Amino acid sequence: MSLFVQSIINGLNQGAVYALVALGYTMVYGILRMINFAHSDFIMVGSYTLFYTIPLMVAAGMPAWLSVVVAIAVCVVVGVTVEQVAYKPVRGAGSMSALITALAMSLFLENLALVLFGANPKSVPEIFSLPTLKVLGITLPSKYLVTLAIGILIMFGLHVFIKKTTLGKAMRAVPEDKQASTLVGINVNRVITTTFAIGSGLAAVAALMYCSTYPRCTTEMGTMLGIKSFIAAVLGGIGSIPGAMIGGIVIGLLEIFIKVYLAPGWYEAITYSILIVVLLVKPAGIMGKNVGEKV
Amino acid sequence: MSKKMKISYLINLIGVILLYLAMTFVFDNGVLGAKTTYITGIAIIAMMTIIIVCSLNLLTGYMGEFSLGHAGFMSTGAFSSAAVTIAMLEAHIALPTLLYFIIAILVGGLFSALMGFVVGIPALRLRGDYLAIVTVAFAEIVRVAFTNFPITGGGKTLSGIPKVSDYHYIFWVTVICVTLMYMYIRSRFGRAVIAIREDYIAAAASGINVTRYKVMTFVLSAFFAGVAGGIYSHYMTAIIPTFFNFMKSSEFLTMVILGGSGSLTGSIIGAAVLASLPEALRDFSIYRMLIYSVVLVIVMIFKPSGIFGTWEFSLPRIIFKLFGKKEAKGGAAK
């Protein structure tokens, strides 16, 4: 029983990270119809920023978690730069070009990090020095509660932002019809850039959450995390914000439960199989809608 | 077959034989001195890469669909062929090296083709981004599987694979593979595949069974990737599943795109150059992917069709031109 509850806690924690990363994919895909492969590397960028800035914060006598502000800033700058320099010029060139460019940017960031930071993993210092609670044999690190709370808060905030604000509404309008959006006075370029900024900022928060559980960063840490989060986004219904959250939590729980109860060596293979099954059975995902090609 | 076609084929054959003789002369006589073994190794890796990059171009360039998991097919070929030849060694089956080699590449190719079939049938109902991500998932499943199966090393390096890949064999296998792929493209099958890339709805409306040709091409591409895998494992003699990762798949895709999607010449040159560069310039290797990725973005912005576009090199064309004859219709390029 305690193992079960423990797995739920661990799964939710894991799922919250996936959900936050999935949000980044889903927002960009919703607006540009492209898989932003580099998104996973924004998390890597965020993690390295944390690694380098936490000691500075601590030395300056400030709380370690303030580094996340720096990380968000760095990620937003990187994300918007990638969008402006690489993605914008190929925007009209079709999905093939977009996909290759995104892949190239992902390779670029990873290999740039390799050159700058080296191949050795870096261990990120403790971010929250909070006590670990033990209740009835269940280990509940309070940092899990903090990350979970941050995750829920951000998702809720984003949801409100998109539903209520003008910019948020514009973000929903652009994917429906780019030309019509321009006609009604929406600055499409600005909306796209904002989307990238928010998505990249979320990646920094995801980095914080990830590093508080697995305090290690490598140059390719984003790759697998990214692919799984993308799977979460697809599972939830790509383009849908609640879908990304649900998808993330489902994948997180599934992985932990398979790892604990079924086949520890195979849990990743099962995650990937889920993707294939979902795409075949219900390509629109849990919350998405089907879009066919007009003939 | 017209007389001109026959002459074209003959010219190509002579060209390939001359290339082979030149290579043999250089490598066997140690013209390069102490570096001969080292350079032979580079040539082997380059040839193997040529096969896999051409096979990926069948999908990406000609069919217009992405595979970001081609290393998964190569992995399937490498491990399945290794498992079979190791079992043969343990059973003390004494066969000539050439036979071992042929068995290895055929087993690798067929296993990989089978895998291509199993993945292709469901996956090819999807297109574009979705298919791309499914191929990534497939390659990861392959990696996890080979890490868990005892017969493929059970997470450790699989070693003791017979070293039967020899550059003489590899040269001819490469020639055969590339020729077969070329013949495929320049046939009704290839024509249908290109039509599907151009407009799959119009292709179906012209009587093309889109799914059938897509699966066929996918399986064929997987087969050749598996052959490359067989060559690889029987040259390296020790392999690990994590070698065939997402980065490896991206690297192959980079070569296809830079060389020119829709040009086998581009794939051959792209593969040969990009596969040998890091070997030749060791200091360069850490910057390799960094530079590739920048070049890739520049190419996507300024010349999305890649360096060679859809242009094909043709030896007969050059020779006919030199001797003032008119080019043969649909001249076989190599």
Next chain:
Amino acid sequence: MSKETPVLEAKGLGIQFGGLKAVNDFSISIGKSELVGLIGPNGAGKTTVFNLLTGVYQPTEGTYYLNGEKMNGKQSHQVVAAGIARTFQNIRLFKKMTVLENVKIAFNKSMKYSLASAFLRLPSYWKEENEIDRKARELLALFKLEDLADQAAENLPYGQQRKLEIARALATDMKVLLLDEPAAGMNPTETAELLESINLIRDKYHISILLIEHDMSLVMNICERIVVLNYGEILATGTPEEISQNPKVIAAYLGDD
């Protein structure tokens, strides 16, 4: 209407998208060598009818037959194999392929040589390839496109792209041809040429044609019968004279424009 089995027959064909009935109770019967026009205001569901008759969409109601054979459930390429070919409103050519190759694609279904034959360039490869090369060039000559055989399809002027699409459809050796606004965007000279081509292929191949067209003079000129579609349902059927005097039709067009 002919007494023999109609070449193309639809009975109560309909399709729903979500709760919306895009086409409802569509029935038609086209005899051999007959040329029928399908007209109606924008959004009346004309192209949807074509999509239903070519396997792009599967009808949710009704059935359709080609020479008495039921076609429901067949995929696009199977419908083509059976003998219904079409062109598209927004020209769909294989843009990067040559004009000749565009036509050759449509001959693929009549080609038999195996994969092995392609790999090894066996005699069957050469025989069939040479044969369709000849046939495709003949067909292009019929549309006066033979000189452009080696051009990329995308480089053709608009009118000739339309013609090439018809040539490609013809190459499938079909019995019924569905033309979706073949004269759209053409100037009067091109339209006249197109008319000539349509009459030519009808006389030469004895095929039945169903034609969607906005150019009323063209429709009134060449169609033997006209079906008027409005809001997904048939409003009227009749000869051009009957249709041009039908008050419901006039109301539908006036009301819409």
